[in-house]
Amino acid sequence: MIRPLAVTLLLLAVPVQAQTGTPAPLADTQLPDPRQEAQAKALMETLRCVVCQGQSIADSDATMAGDMRALVRTRIAEGQKPAAIRQWLIDRYGRYISYDPPLDAATWPLWIAPALLLVLGGWIARGSFRRSRGR
Incomplete structure (x- = not known):
């Protein structure tokens, strides 16, 4: 009787374990340059999280959204323009990612x-x- 209970608990724990992950380094850390951080935040508000329903990557707690926030911040810190980053993400994930489709x-x-x-x-x-x- 204990074995079926243990198996059930293990099966229920698998989805929880799949959601845990180490957040990317810049997922929740602001950029030192306030102008760059403002650009990053503005861009993140216009990008949809690919694993969440109706949340931007700025609002989502999903690991994937954290990775995307880190990617946006890293590329902006490297000097890339928000429009180029947005286009790269649209090319990679499709128009669904954009809250403002062309x-x-x-x-x-x-x-x-x-x-x-x-x-x-x-x-x-x-x-x-x-x-x-x-x-």
Whole structure:
């Protein structure tokens, strides 16, 4: 009876063990240059964590997000521009990583949809007001 309990506890511990990891050196350490740190933070706020749902790498506690924060800080400390780092990450992980996808053939519906919904809402509201005034 003790063996099934031990096996169950071991199986439950595997996912917990998989999440633990040593954070990258610059994951949670600010850069000494305040201007560079501001650039790094601004960039990190616009990049989505690839293992979290809806969190930026600046907000996520995932090990992968820590590695990405360290990568951003390291590259900015080396003098790379935030736009170049962002493009490198998009090339590596795809457009999903960006909270601000570029306007192109694949993303234009995302940019146009809010305007279309606003126009549709105005058209429905106008029709509703006309009917209520006509009574």
